[in-house]
Amino acid sequence: xxxxxxxxxxxxxxxxxxxxxxxxxxxxxxxxxxxxxxxxxxxxxxxxxxxxxxxxxxxxxxxxxxxxxxxxxxxxxxxxxxxxxxxxxxxxxxxxxxxxxxxxxxxxxxxxxxxxxxxxxxxxxxxxxxxxxxxxxxxxxxxxxxxxxxxxxxxxxxxxxxxxxxxxxxxxxxxxxxxxxxxxxxxxxxxxxxxxxxxxxxxxxxxxxxxxxxxxxxxxxxxxxxxxxx
Amino acid sequence: xxxxxxxxxxxxxxxxxxxxxxxxxxxxxxxxxxxxxxxxxxxxxxxxxxxxxxxxxxxxxxxxxxxxxxxxxxxxxxxxxxxxxxxxxxxxxxxxxxxxxxxxxxxxxxxxxxxxxxxxxxxxxxxxxxxxxxxxxxxxxxxxxxxxxxxxxxxxxxxxxxxxxxxxxxxxxxxxxxxxxxxxxxxxxxxxxxxxxxxxxxxxxxxxxxxxxxxxxxxxxxxxxxxxxxxxxxxxxxxxxxxxxxxxx
Numbered sequence: 513x514x515x516x517x518x519x520x521x522x523x524x525x526x527x528x529x530x531x532x533x534x535x536x537x538x539x540x541x542x543x544x545x546x547x548x549x550x551x552x553x554x555x556x557x558x559x560x561x562x563x564x565x566x567x568x569x570x571x572x573x574x575x576x577x578x579x580x581x582x583x584x585x586x587x588x589x590x591x592x593x594x595x596x597x598x599x600x601x602x603x604x605x606x607x608x609x610x611x612x613x614x615x616x617x618x619x620x621x622x623x624x625x626x627x628x629x630x631x632x633x634x635x636x637x638x639x640x641x642x643x644x645x646x647x648x649x650x651x652x653x654x655x656x657x658x659x660x661x662x663x664x665x666x667x668x669x670x671x672x673x674x675x676x677x678x679x680x681x682x683x684x685x686x687x688x689x690x691x692x693x694x695x696x697x698x699x700x701x702x703x704x705x706x707x708x709x710x711x712x713x714x715x716x717x718x719x720x721x722x723x724x725x726x727x728x729x730x731x732x733x734x735x736x737x738x739x740x741x742x
Numbered sequence: 743x744x745x746x747x748x749x750x751x752x753x754x755x756x757x758x759x760x761x762x763x764x765x766x767x768x769x770x771x772x773x774x775x776x777x778x779x780x781x782x783x784x785x786x787x788x789x790x791x792x793x794x795x796x797x798x799x800x801x802x803x804x805x806x807x808x809x810x811x812x813x814x815x816x817x818x819x820x821x822x823x824x825x826x827x828x829x830x831x832x833x834x835x836x837x838x839x840x841x842x843x844x845x846x847x848x849x850x851x852x853x854x855x856x857x858x859x860x861x862x863x864x865x866x867x868x869x870x871x872x873x874x875x876x877x878x879x880x881x882x883x884x885x886x887x888x889x890x891x892x893x894x895x896x897x898x899x900x901x902x903x904x905x906x907x908x909x910x911x912x913x914x915x916x917x918x919x920x921x922x923x924x925x926x927x928x929x930x931x932x933x934x935x936x937x938x939x940x941x942x943x944x945x946x947x948x949x950x951x952x953x954x955x956x957x958x959x960x961x962x963x964x965x966x967x968x969x970x971x972x973x974x975x976x977x978x979x980x981x982x983x984x985x986x987x988x989x990x991x
Binding site: 576579580581582583584587588591592595682683685686688689696700709710713714716717720721724725728 | 745812813815816818819820821822824825828829833916920921922923924926927934937938941948951954955958959
């Protein structure tokens, strides 16, 4: 059954797969993770704040995003981002945005909801006494957050945040539905052009498998290391 | 904004000539629910078996279970869908492969199997965690009373473990409903796909996606309420405190 396998098609398309496709996937993963953690942390602070409206708005956003499938969110933003661009720049018609920017906005705002829940758990894991001690020392809200709470919350949650990043890395393959050329998009284009579905899809699966497996093992080792220090 | 809203679009007849766009979305929701329920049956049974063998005292079974979980967890769901739908029939003997490709509803069955096995790896993680969270004395007590190992699992460990992991299992069930939307890539017209085709035919993009979003929210609310009821129903008094708020929902 593997007799008429064409391994050569993989070799021939390696530069395209990795220099075009994988670069897009990795860039999208890293930038969406960074943006998602920043916005997610702000959302978590908003959810935990005692400003009445703010916590409800943040909670509603998080629950809304978390009840929608990622594919639907990708479609939403794919059509919405041009209008958001028009609104921000005040242009007369919806703005054409590139595939990368559209995907980046989508994943950042989508993952922010999940990172929010992680950071919320992280902030809540810090004993209340520390907040009170910071206040007693005369620190304001932002100083206490930046100097005392968030560094610890972040550190406690590093393994969970990294695991979420691995999930995000796998989820980026879904940009396929808006015909963006990420790693899987590139593999699928070659597969269809050359009629080599079996080779290309198996190869793509193997690459995702190796990267995700290695990353999750590394996270597990890191988790043990952090656990000993603490 | 140059976008023209038209909420009446839901009651207009769609290009199929007989049904309204709203009915189209509801058919999609039906496929979403059918896919999720059947896949959940696979996920729960396969996940329970794999979770149990990962806590068994037989090393090669543990390794087999671990390999199973790593395999299904480290490949994106979209890629797994394509492997089942496009690659598997090619690797089969000619006759079976052709039969797989030509059977009607092939994308539905593929989606169910793929989603079921993908989720079973996650369920297996939860089942394992649930069993390990029980005190080792429970297993020893069961064995000391003369129960065989399978009986200990059946009557002592699993009834408690499943109760403990009910909250994470319900969020896995919510995930399977959401993940069923990935099946649109292999041609299943579930809710998200129905909304997309509605947006393409009617050009009322945002109404279509709002409709789908609302239906997803309603499904979510019903599932969460059902799971809360089930949790209260099966609670063992004095064993698992129900009052504590769930960290994630």
